[in-house]
Amino acid sequence: MxxxxxxxxxxxxxxxxxxxxxxxxxxxxxxxxxxxxxxxxxKPASVIETVSEHYRQHNANVARAVHQLGDEATAAYEGARDKLARFINATSRNELILTSGTTQATNMVAYSYVLPRLQPGDAVLTTVMEHHANIVPWQLVAQRAGATVKAAPINERGELIVEKFIEMLTPEVKLACVTHVSNVLGTVNPIRELARECRKRGIPLMVDGSQAVPHRPVDVQALGCDFYAMTGHKMLGPTGTGALWARREHLQAMPPFFGGGEMIREVRFDGTTFAEAPHKFEAGTPNIAGFVGLGAAIDYYQSIxxxxxxxxxxxxxxxxxxxxxxxxxxxxxxxxxxxxxxxxxxxxxxxxxxxxxxxxxxxxxxxxxxxxxxxxxxxxxxxxxxxxxxxxxxxxxxxxxxxxxxxxxxxxxx
Structure with a gap:
């Protein structure tokens, strides 16, 4: 320890x-x-009061209205995206998709990034210490494609056996995924080393950061991973909030996961064109007040x-x-x-x-x-x-x- x-x-x-x-x-x-x-x-009082103040003074939908309340709500909501991007040192705010949490973020990667790339005989690599949210989505898409999910082992101390993880990065692996911090054991995994080995082999690495972000500074550029997911309610924020960070080139190549309003450029019956990332992944009305509260949670962390x-x-x-x-x-x-x-x-x-x-x-x-x-x-x-x-x-x-x-x-x- x-x-x-x-x-x-x-x-x-x-x-x-x-x-x-x-x-x-x-x-x-x-x-x-x-x-x-x-x-x-x-939740600190500042988060609770920020959510309450939003509903009392600024409640309106985002990005769809030209009136003052709409402008205020949009500014606060997009301001939370800016805060999150700085919080994890993303290179651009457009790399950050606002989600309901890590579970939605993981499923988004599973269905929008991994599934289109899986062929029979391919694999997704995870570890024995993962939360179900970093296992089940991979199983679901693997079943559809005739692929498999492999799990790298751990030792009795609850540490990932890194050399075994690296050995399992074989050519059929189309994505590797690992928790940054185990929700059961508290184990901190060596993300930089794992990301470096994945890059050598051309395998993208997804990281479940739910249990890391509340306890330590996270710099996605320094970590070197391809996807990083986080959950707002574990980091002083409201429930139903979270985010997926992804490299820009991946977001550009990924099709939308959900369809609906706000994620489009133009809808026609002969075909629809979609907005650029991150908005093409954010269909429908989001948890506006929740993300405004999450912005306040980030402010609180930074004040300490x-x-x-x-x-x-x-x-x-x-x-x-x-x-x-x-x-x-x-x-x-x-x-x-x-x-x-x-x-x-x-x-x-x-x-x-x-x-x-x-x-x-x-x-x-x-x-x-x-x-x-x-x-x-x-x-x-x-x-x-x-x-x-x-x-x-x-x-x-x-x-x-x-x-x-x-x-x-x-x-x-x-």
Missing amino acids: NSAPVIPTVFDVQRIRADFPLLARTVYGKPLVYLDNANTSQ GFEAIHAWEQQLLSYATERLRDIPGLRIIGEAAEKEPVISFLLEGAQATDLATLLDLEGVAVRSGHHCAHPLMQFYGVPATLRASLAFYNTREEIDAFVTALLKVRKLLL
Whole structure:
């Protein structure tokens, strides 16, 4: 695990917590300890207020009206695209398609980019640690084309076996895809190295960035991948928001995934011509207020800075890991050398769901289940795990409360 970096003195977790209204509530009469951030993050007041203000003062459809409200809504919506493009260091705002999240983004690549290129005998390469959203779309298009989906292995520590991934980059592979950060293990994958090896072989690389963007700066140019997907509700933003970044040459070659209004240049019954990317992929009325809120979420991240965020989260991860290791019979699943603040674990003799239910009664919100990662559960030979996932607004005191509650419920179950 990474050694904990020094936290900049400007980082004040209690001041930050005051920005998140929901963190002040109680559950079953106990202070809420929210440790389900890999599932969805909480929202700062600035995001909540921005969405409310949009509906109160600027509500109108985008790109279709010449009146002032339409201009204001369009400016705010497209402004979110600009913020996202800068946030991940895209070379152009036109490389960024606004989606409902990573799942839509992945399906867009599957059906618009991969399917037209697949032939019988071809393959898509993924890994054992992937979320179902980075497995099932590839299976669906592979079945249509008579192709296959291959999965690169991991080791017991939960790390991708990089040399095996590279060995599997054979000529029949038309796309490789990998998560930047595992939603179950917290493992950080070496995207630059994987992208470099894919480029040598002319194989595009798609990255699921859902669990990376909330914790670390992402620079798609430096990473060298071809596609990068992200989800807004995991990065302080509203649900139903996200984005797909793709290299310009891919977007130009891809046909539209959805058809409808706003993605066209001209519609005639003898043929339709489409708008340029990204708009040709954005049919229909989008989640305007949601993206305006996502723009505010990006502003919030930048007001704190990822150096401070990452340093604090790594200290929390180290502290939580040490506390959990002291609990008899507790097994941590996945201890990669480089991790983001996610800890999956099992307690001998107790079912994960029972533990999560009892912890909830103590005010502690954690996740139990397969975490949309059945192949990973199968690798470890377990049906489910308990997952505690941290964010920069969590505290050491919350970790102590979590461990105290875990020891209490352990006595009830064992």
